[in-house]
Amino acid sequence: MKELFNNYVQSLETYIMFQIKQETQRLTPELKAKDRAPISLSMGAPVERPPQFVNDKLVEAMQGDTMHTYTTPKGENYLLQAIAKRMQNRFGVELNPQTEIFSLIGSKEGLANIVRALINATTDKNKQDIILIPDPGYASYKIMVEVSGGMPYSVPLTKENNYMPDLEETVKNLEKDGYSMDRVKALIINYPNNPLGAICTKDYLKKAVEFCKKHNILLISDAAYVDLTFEGAPKAHSVLEIEGAKDVAVEFFSFSKPYSMTGWRIGWVCGNEEAVGVLGKLKSTIDTGIYKPIQKAASEILNSKIGDDYIVEANKRFERKQKIIVDGFKELGWDMDKINPPKATFYLWLPIPKKYKTSKEFTDDVLKTSGIVLVPGNAFGKNGEGWFRMSIVAAEEQMHEVIRRLKEDGFYFE
Numbered sequence: 068m069k070e071l072f073n074n075y076v077q078s079l080e081t082y083i084m085f086q087i088k089q090e091t092q093r094l095t096p097e098l099k100a101k102d103r104a105p106i107s108l109s110m111g112a113p114v115e116r117p118p119q120f121v122n123d124k125l126v127e128a129m130q131g132d133t134m135h136t137y138t139t140p141k142g143e144n145y146l147l148q149a150i151a152k153r154m155q156n157r158f159g160v161e162l163n164p165q166t167e168i169f170s171l172i173g174s175k176e177g178l179a180n181i182v183r184a185l186i187n188a189t190t191d192k193n194k195q196d197i198i199l200i201p202d203p204g205y206a207s208y209k210i211m212v213e214v215s216g217g218m219p220y221s222v223p224l225t226k227e228n229n230y231m232p233d234l235e236e237t238v239k240n241l242e243k244d245g246y247s248m249d250r251v252k253a254l255i256i257n258y259p260n261n262p263l264g265a266i267c268t269k270d271y272l273k274k275a276v277e278f279c280k281k282h283n284i285l286l287i288s289d290a291a292y293v294d295l296t297f298e299g300a301p302k303a304h305s306v307l308e309i310e311g312a313k314d315v316a317v318e319f320f321s322f323s324k325p326y327s328m329t330g331w332r333i334g335w336v337c338g339n340e341e342a343v344g345v346l347g348k349l350k351s352t353i354d355t356g357i358y359k360p361i362q363k364a365a366s367e368i369l370n371s372k373i374g375d376d377y378i379v380e381a382n383k384r385f386e387r388k389q390k391i392i393v394d395g396f397k398e399l400g401w402d403m404d405k406i407n408p409p410k411a412t413f414y415l416w417l418p419i420p421k422k423y424k425t426s427k428e429f430t431d432d433v434l435k436t437s438g439i440v441l442v443p444g445n446a447f448g449k450n451g452e453g454w455f456r457m458s459i460v461a462a463e464e465q466m467h468e469v470i471r472r473l474k475e476d477g478f479y480f481e
């Protein structure tokens with residue numbers, strides 16, 4: 068039969084999180100039968116409900132006369148204004164709501180589309196545009212670049228470089244590997260980071276801005292976890308706080324993680340006017356924006372005391388859950404002092420026990436034996452092999468249950 072679909076999608080596999088979900092569903096009856104009903108620690112989706120306030124605002128907004136109609140992809144004015152106010156209050160960043168902010172159907176959508184807007188698709192490996200991505204990093208980056216006909220190039224995040232890699236070193240490696248910096252279109256950074264929970268200094272953000280200016284490339288900062296830092300940890304910064312950042316940077320924000328609104332699908336991009344404009348134009352041809360009541364409710368939570376208090380409480384909750392897991396894994400033999408758990412996000416990144424050859428072998432075994440759903444580290448890049456990620460997002464009592472099962476089923480670090 069004639070090949071109908073393009074070269075990029077032909078090699079595509081279902082996104083790792085949905086593969087894991089499907090496999091978990093398939094195994095659920097047998098897991099339940101042995102008292103090991105699945106506990107999901109895979110997707111980064113907190114189980115707690117969003118603030119009641121935002122739910123109420125949504126219901127109220129749905130009653131409005133014109134709320135059911137098409138919106139604009141850019142976003143309603145009240146949302147854009149609320150975002151501008153948030154960026155000002157939280158980071159001291161001034162933005163023009165009309166030219167420097169655009170709403171997104173979740174930040175994943177925006178990231179995928181900006182990557183698509185940058186790359187001139189080709190299957191010729193000698194010509195493909197390159198996007199620099201953190202490794203380990205959010206699993207979607209690599210696929211977004213590949214499916215757009217470009218080439219992802221790993222920037223390794225290691226303990227040795229304190230998860231803030233020397234970017235000029237990356238250029239040297241890239242050239243050593245036979246690629247020219249002329250092919251590079253953008254650098255993606257993500258702090259606090261998924262899956263490591265690593266944070267970066269403001270000085271590092273400045274270096275990233277300087278690097279992108281020097282090499283004339285776009286800086287894409289993914290700030291999905293910017294509000295998820297624990298008490299005592301330094302607050303995370305927006306890259307737009309750096310002087311002149313708007314010349315080269317766009318930043319992506321999400322309502323998903325701070326307010327537990329993962330299913331609502333709303334976020335925003337802001338920063339460099341040209342990049343926001345191009346992304347906006349592209350989006351105007353492929354989507355028609357976010358349901359207005361969602362925009363209305365989201366705009367109300369953004370600068371509210373209720374919203375800010377909710378984030379503080381959510382971070383306390385993540386920290387409490389992390390402690391349960393950290394204490395438990397210590398008892399299971401993991402050297403948690405050496406691992407130094409992060410003070411941001413709800414992720415924990417741990418090495419697999421030595422007797423397993425690959426991350427997947429370990430996470431498959433834990434799922435089949437104990438019903439605990441983890442993500443193999445290699446899903447986050449080649450530097451993730453030998454590790455696994457746990458999203459500490461289930462209920463607190465389930466965290467205890469996770470440890471109880473792992474002990475009972477003999478998952479010790481040996």
Ligand SMILES: Cc1ncc(COP(=O)(O)O)c(C=O)c1O
Nearest residue numbers: 111173174175205261291321323
């Ligand atoms: C680093 C990072 N960026 C972006 C996203 C996408 O979030 P959303 O599309 O819900 O805004 C995620 C989701 O897990 C993420 O981990």
